[in-house]
Amino acid sequence: MRxxxxxxxxxxxxxxxxRGISLILEPGSxxxxxxxxxxxxxxxxxxxxxxxxxxxxxxxxxGKPAIFETPIDALQRGVGMVYQDPADFPPLRVVENHLxxxxxxxxxxxxxxxxxxxxxxxxxxxxxxxQVHVDSMTLGERQQMEVLRLLALGADLLILDEPTxxxxxxxxxxxxxxxxxxxxxxxxTIVLVSHKLEEVLELCSEVFVLRQGELAGSLxxxxxxxxxxxxxxxQETERTERSPIDAxxxxxxxxxxxxxxxxxxxESIDLSLRESEVVGLAGLEGSGQGLLLRAxxxxxxxxxxxxxxxxxxxEGKRSPFFWMPWVAGLFFLIxxxxxxxxxVSGAIVGLALLGGIAVAAILSATIWLISEILIVWTSESAxxxxxxxxxAFVPAGRLEEGLVPNLTLTExxxxxxxxxxxxxxxDRAETSIKELIQRYNIIGRPNSLVNELSGxxxxxxxxALLRNPLRLVLxxxxxxxxxxxxxxxxxxxxxxxxxxxxxxxFMSADLDExxxxxxxxxVFSGGEMVGLVDANEITVEDLGHMIxxxxx
Amino acid sequence: xxxxxxxxxxxPSVPILLAALVIxxxxxxxxxxxxxxxxxxxxxxxxGSADRTLSTLAFWVPLLLCSTGLLVxxxxxxWNIGVEGQMVxxxxxxxxxxxxxxxxxxxxxxxxxxxxxxxxxMGLGALWAALAAxxxxxxxxxxxxxxxxxxxxxxxxxxxxxxGPWQPPEGGSFRGTQPFxxxxxxxxxxxxxxxxxxxxxxxxxxxxxVLTLRGTHWGLRLKALGKNLRGAFILGVSSEREAILxxxxxxxxxxxxxxxxxxxxxxxxxxxISGGIGFLAILIVLLAGMRPLWSLFIALVFSALLNGGTIVxxxxxxxxxxxxIIQGTLVLFVLLFGDFDRLFGPNQPQSExxxxxxE
Numbered sequence: 035m036r037x038x039x040x041x042x043x044x045x046x047x048x049x050x051x052x053r054g055i056s057l058i059l060e061p062g063s064x065x066x067x068x069x070x071x072x073x074x075x076x077x078x079x080x081x082x083x084x085x086x087x088x089x090x091x092x093x094x095x096x097g098k099p100a101i102f103e104t105p106i107d108a109l110q111r112g113v114g115m116v117y118q119d120p121a122d123f124p125p126l127r128v129v130e131n132h133l134x135x136x137x138x139x140x141x142x143x144x145x146x147x148x149x150x151x152x153x154x155x156x157x158x159x160x161x162x163x164x165q166v167h168v169d170s171m172t173l174g175e176r177q178q179m180e181v182l183r184l185l186a187l188g189a190d191l192l193i194l195d196e197p198t199x200x201x202x203x204x205x206x207x208x209x210x211x212x213x214x215x216x217x218x219x220x221x222x223t224i225v226l227v228s229h230k231l232e233e234v235l236e237l238c239s240e241v242f243v244l245r246q247g248e249l250a251g252s253l254x255x256x257x258x259x260x261x262x263x264x265x266x267x268x269q270e271t272e273r274t275e276r277s278p279i280d281a282x283x284x285x286x287x288x289x290x291x292x293x294x295x296x297x298x299x300x301e302s303i304d305l306s307l308r309e310s311e312v313v314g315l316a317g318l319e320g321s322g323q324g325l326l327l328r329a330x331x332x333x334x335x336x337x338x339x340x341x342x343x344x345x346x347x348x349e350g351k352r353s354p355f356f357w358m359p360w361v362a363g364l365f366f367l368i369x370x371x372x373x374x375x376x377x378v379s380g381a382i383v384g385l386a387l388l389g390g391i392a393v394a395a396i397l398s399a400t401i402w403l404i405s406e407i408l409i410v411w412t413s414e415s416a417x418x419x420x421x422x423x424x425x426a427f428v429p430a431g432r433l434e435e436g437l438v439p440n441l442t443l444t445e446x447x448x449x450x451x452x453x454x455x456x457x458x459x460x461d462r463a464e465t466s467i468k469e470l471i472q473r474y475n476i477i478g479r480p481n482s483l484v485n486e487l488s489g490x491x492x493x494x495x496x497x498a499l500l501r502n503p504l505r506l507v508l509x510x511x512x513x514x515x516x517x518x519x520x521x522x523x524x525x526x527x528x529x530x531x532x533x534x535x536x537x538x539x540f541m542s543a544d545l546d547e548x549x550x551x552x553x554x555x556x557v558f559s560g561g562e563m564v565g566l567v568d569a570n571e572i573t574v575e576d577l578g579h580m581i582x583x584x585x586x
Numbered sequence: 587x588x589x590x591x592x593x594x595x596x597x598p599s600v601p602i603l604l605a606a607l608v609i610x611x612x613x614x615x616x617x618x619x620x621x622x623x624x625x626x627x628x629x630x631x632x633x634g635s636a637d638r639t640l641s642t643l644a645f646w647v648p649l650l651l652c653s654t655g656l657l658v659x660x661x662x663x664x665w666n667i668g669v670e671g672q673m674v675x676x677x678x679x680x681x682x683x684x685x686x687x688x689x690x691x692x693x694x695x696x697x698x699x700x701x702x703x704x705x706x707x708m709g710l711g712a713l714w715a716a717l718a719a720x721x722x723x724x725x726x727x728x729x730x731x732x733x734x735x736x737x738x739x740x741x742x743x744x745x746x747x748x749x750g751p752w753q754p755p756e757g758g759s760f761r762g763t764q765p766f767x768x769x770x771x772x773x774x775x776x777x778x779x780x781x782x783x784x785x786x787x788x789x790x791x792x793x794x795x796v797l798t799l800r801g802t803h804w805g806l807r808l809k810a811l812g813k814n815l816r817g818a819f820i821l822g823v824s825s826e827r828e829a830i831l832x833x834x835x836x837x838x839x840x841x842x843x844x845x846x847x848x849x850x851x852x853x854x855x856x857x858x859i860s861g862g863i864g865f866l867a868i869l870i871v872l873l874a875g876m877r878p879l880w881s882l883f884i885a886l887v888f889s890a891l892l893n894g895g896t897i898v899x900x901x902x903x904x905x906x907x908x909x910x911i912i913q914g915t916l917v918l919f920v921l922l923f924g925d926f927d928r929l930f931g932p933n934q935p936q937s938e939x940x941x942x943x944x945e
Contacts, residue, residue, distance in 0.1 A: 403713060406720045407834075410826045421822055429820060438814040438821065448803070449810055450821055457801050499821070 035190035042091035069244035083115035084108030114189030124169035174201030282309030291339035315541035317558030332416030351414035358405030369394035424505035509540035631897025632890035640778035648843035652867030655839030663812030668733025670864030671740035676841025679710035681855040688770035711841020
């Protein structure tokens with residue numbers, strides 16, 4: 035299918051997200067859309083896939099103008115999009131997810147759907163069991179499922195948004211082979227939205243670069259990465275240098291730690307971090323590095339072993355009233371025994387015994403209730419203890435875990451200010467957040483809701499809210515989805531923190547980032563720490579092999 | 587907030603009220619009743635005379651107290667369905683003091699006995715709410731299920747007390763205990779069942795809640811919890827502690843509402859002590875979208891409707907469920923068209939603007 039975009043404009047209030055973009059997509063080609071954060075890539079792709087309507091401009095499919103009301107509309111005309119976060123239903127099985135797209139009126143054709151999936155999966159060498167529940171699949175498998183689904187629904191133009199984020203090297207290889215076959219054998223049109231220049235260079239035949247909502251230019255490949263960068267930023271951008279800092283005394287220690295969740299258990303992990311040290315965690319998604327990060331924060335309990343921060347154990351504060359529920363039980367037993375003695379000696383008869391038991395039960399239940407209230411009141415979770423001692427955890431899910439949607443920036447500021455006063459000093463909170471907004475380059479106002487900010491700004495907000503002094507910061511994918519400039523900016527910030535002695539432990543899927551930003555790298559594979567290596571002495575290839583399970 | 591901004595905030599509800607009245611008007615015409623007579627009866631029944639007005643106010647107070655408490659739990663993201671049971675426990679607590687302490691020691695004056703009654707009621711209500719919270723935190727029982735169970739338990743307990751230990755000397759009747767001594771009752775505005783003191787307390791509670799949610803650190807923590815439990819925890823809020831506290835706060839106010847019921851609306855502990863006020867309060871707070879002033883106003887409208895309903899029945903032989911119908915249509919219309927901020931708000935596309943500002 036030949037797709038032509040003519041003079042697409044999209045205006046959100048004061049923001050002109052797309053300014054007159056015109057481009058042509060030919061069948062049998064693989065295109066890349068590149069651009070810095072905020073350049074308008076996502077908006078353009080949302081318009082092409084029917085998610086949003088353009089303010090003005092036309093989309094021509096094989097020369098005929100098309101207006102998409104919804105993504106379903108677009109799909110019926112042959113335009114399908116694979117989103118970065120899969121648009122599926124995790125609690126359902128694969129075949130059920132697949133059937134959702136078909137309106138078969140009453141009866142669901144399970145066998146036919148499974149067969150279709152199987153045929154497509156075989157052709158592209160995907161290993162997908164139609165009967166498996168989606169929530170037990172990896173991100174890469176879900177993405178494969180999504181591709182199959184769109185193909186089965188007859189997509190001729192396939193848009194993939196950051197398809198290689200969070201998937202394994204093998205899955206990436208399988209995906210790229212699929213993309214090539216779709217383009218060159220089936221004459222489909224493929225559009226790739228990506229930040230990763232190497233992948234674009236490897237896969238695509240033409241690149242469109244957006245800058246500030248406009249089409250800055252296009253480039254036929256092959257070309258060099260530098261050419262692309264020039265087009266994207268107007269100049270070449272290098273990753274900022276990382277100056278070596280002497281590590282100080284030990285901050286975090288995990289000794290013989292075992293922890294896990296339903297899917298994966300990590301046994302006997304040893305790791306320690308010293309002041310100013312940066313340790314990167316490498317591994318395929320779900321190999322244990324995420325669990326380690328959460329265990330180090332005290333967010334998941336250790337089954338065995340010890341976690342210390344500045345030589346003090348992080349295990350949560352047990353309430354000094356922990357014994358009180360036992361008193362309630364003991365009280366009940368004593369009453370019961372006394373009643374029985376009374377009954378044997380003939381002092382208590384019949385109903386009075388039942389009444390006595392009831393009263394004893396009510397009284398001991400009251401004691402139990404009060405003791406539980408006291409216990410909740412006086413205990414402290416391991417994570418909050420970790421936080422009070424100067425630890426911080428920055429999750430990857432910004433709106434799921436890191437921030438509170440529908441609260442303003444000022445409210446966030448007031449929330450994290452260790453404020454033991456009863457009332458909130460709103461003016462003080464506003465002054466501090468204004469300062470941070472400026473210092474951290476956040477595009478937003480003190481009264482903006484955090485969910486109104488863009489992803490990059492949410493990321494900066496989370497970093498701005500980190501407390502001082504900071505002994506240790508744990509980061510889940512600190513720069514995922516950010517362009518090089520933003521990522522550099524964030525790492526510069528951590529460099530400043532390092533000078534103050536903050537230790538940094540982070541996980542990332544970007545091997546270059548791991549190698550360039552860490553002092554040491556801990557590599558995980560299948561729940562095991564297969565190696566702890568000096569970042570200066572390992573190549574990206576070796577790192578790749580270790581992630582695949584080879585020992586150092 | 588001055589009157590003008592208050593009116594500005596309140597006016598969008600006027601067409602909804604009118605629409606509900608028109609629907610009921612049509613119903614009345616279809617069923618061959620004179621709407622004029624009916625509405626007139628509804629008005630006289632609720633605000634027609636000093637007597638009726640006071641009765642409406644008297645019913646309003648516990649409704650207001652419960653909604654005020656629920657503002658806190660809803661803000662914290664907790665579905666405190668157990669508010670009904672907490673109210674009943676409050677009523678039991680107040681009755682306990684009135685029956686056991688005051689009746690046995692008539693010499694204790696009202697100004698001592700009444701605070702003791704109210705505090706006991708609040709304490710018992712708070713404990714009952716804490717039970718639901720502890721079940722949730724320790725046992726993983728969702729507060730809705732815990733609340734429903736505790737509601738039934740509270741009512742069973744009332745029935746047991748009425749027919750058992752607290753039955754009147756002339757024999758158990760299942761209807762209620764014997765009337766409390768005069769000094770144990772709240773001072774009433776004669777000849778009604780309205781106690782100005784209770785209204786004062788309710789308004790004070792509402793004011794306190796508004797100020798708490800706007801200006802205190804605790805209020806902010808609750809807000810954060812309600813909007814994102816996980817995020818609030820990561821940012822340093824102890825979710826368990828705040829949940830118990832919020833539940834107990836609401837339970838205390840519900841308990842107070844229960845004591846107002848036994849000490850002014852009735853003069854003894856009755857089987858029907860709650861009158862469904864707890865559930866009604868949940869509806870009110872949800873309709874008001876958790877805005878305090880709105881819940882104040884909607885609670886008054888509901889109280890008026892329920893009070894007027896009885897007079898309608900007397901005058902027109904129409905069943906008193908007419909108020910229920912009006913209430914139902916109101917709810918329906920609010921649900922259909924009620925998102926005033928989006929309908930009338932000045933700058934709606936703003937959020938979309940920021941979202942793409944630099945994606």
